[in-house]
Amino acid sequence: MRLSLLICILLMTQGILWSSDYNILDYGAKADGTTLNTSSIQSAIDAAHDAGGGRVVVPKGIFLSGSIIMKSGVELYLAKHAVLLGSTDPDHYVKLNRWLALVMADGQNHISITGPGEIDGQGRKLALHIDSLFYAGEIDSAQYNFVEMRPIHYIRPQLIEFVNSSHINIRNVTLRNAACWVQTYDKCTLLVIDHVRTESDAYWNNDGIDISDCMNVQITNCFVNAADDGICLKSHDPKYGCDSIYVANCTVRSSASAIKFGTVSHGGFKNVVIKHIKVYDTFRSAIAIECIDGGVLENVLIDDIKAVNTGNAIFIRLGQRNKAVAPGTLKNVTIRNMKVEVAFKRPDYKYDIRGPELPFFHNTFPSSITGIPGHPVENVTLENIKILYPGRGNDGLANMPLSRLDDVPEKEAAYPEFSMFGELPAWGFYVRHVDGLVMKDVSIGIRAADYRPAMVFDDVHQVTSQSTTIKGDRKAKTIILHHTDKVVMDKEESIMKI
Secondary structure (H helix, E strand, O other), X not given: OHHHHHHHHHHHHHOOOOXXXXXXXXXXXXXXXXXXXXXXXXXXXXXXXXOOOEEEEEOOEEEEEOOEEOOOOEEEEEOOOEEEEEOOOHHHOOEOOOOEEEEEEEOOEEEEEEOOOEEEOOHHHHHHHHHHHHHOOOOOHHHEEOOOOEEOHHHOOEEEEEEXXXXXXXXXXXXXXXXXXXXXXEOOEEEEEEOOEEEEOOOOOOOOEEEEOOEEEEEEOOEEEEOOOOEEEEEOOOOOOEEEEXXXXXXEEEOOOOEEEEEEEOOEEEEEEEEEEEEEEEEEEEEEEEEOOOOEEEEEEEEEEEEEEEEEEEEEEEOOOOOOOOOOEEEEEEEEEEEEEEOOOOOXXXXXXXXXXXXXXXXXXXXXXXXXXXXXXXXXXXXXXXXXXXXXXXXXXXXXXHHHHHHOOOOOOOOOOOOOOOOOOOOOEEEEEEEEEEEEEEEEEEOOOOOOOOEEEEEEEEEEEEOOEEEOOOHHHOEEEEOOEEEEEOOHHHEEEO
């Protein structure tokens, strides 16, 4: 397989041995947690680069710093009990390409961040400092989000932002407390992120790992605890896209979605393999696959997902956020060997930064696969899927009866989220505008009665269901077909056409 070969190449190209160490203490750094060491650390990086490559060592201690810029051939090594501590003064950060960050690179090759130490951005203190500057009249109102009452995301520094770079190795380090996204890699190639621990429930928009328009990426053996999306693929540039991405053996806790494609999806996502993922205490979807900005999303395999205490299991959405841009395509997606327990109460109640409450009453949302009129999601396979829902759907709390299936809003341009349509007429799966769906060994069940049927298929063509199991009372086992044809199911007694 092409992707497996690329992974082997990644592993072979990351094992570079540096000939010299450059200890930041030798360049004047102080491990007292209060001295600003930006220039000392940068001097060590520059010296290693000028010598043709080397390892910049951050020894045991707490080293306060503003933005530092990585250069080709340099490994930033954080020793055991070493902490690179981000300054809480926004003036200590610079914008190298896109956004502000503590550790930055643009157009560099063979760069690494390794070691058992930590990078701590002091994100909440830094974000609140930036927030206070707005009220002091030092930040323009265009850079303040008045709806959310916080500084706009791109003026809050990340921990890591690498852009237009290649042969990147991020390994073993712990990343804590960002003011915005924790780490972003944009238009990068040959990127390995391995055994990295991300702990960031510090402030809003704390995405754990963001991969934007990158090629040949491996993310393995990582732990992500994020106050926003956990591991997120994005595409900001319609001329690029994410291609040949491999994610495996990771654990994710998220106050948004654990594994997410999008929301930004201009170029799209191709040839992605995600496997052996554990998800827990996640507010939104365990798996969210979104393509709404005209990109092409195709050839995705998701295998072996175990999720407990999550708000939603599967959310797949093809939309059209900008009417000036033609809808993209979402096709050839396989999800298999997935086991999920959906929560009745909100799963992220222990988070400091919790997901926003919805402004309407609703029952537990089903998994959903939805396109838009004239632009269906194509060729989705669900195999060996087990989802347990809490049930307790109450038509007195919220009601979308089968007589009003045509009233479920399309919301073609809306922000994609499993709750975007409001109350939905199914407790297990809601499928609309899909061409080609295979459900094999899919088992769904509810702990308590629900007023809704198990599944609704609306404007769906070519549906094959083999060994589908629905556990619930008699009414809750019903499968509804609406404007749906070319259906092959092996349990005819539970089907109702309306």
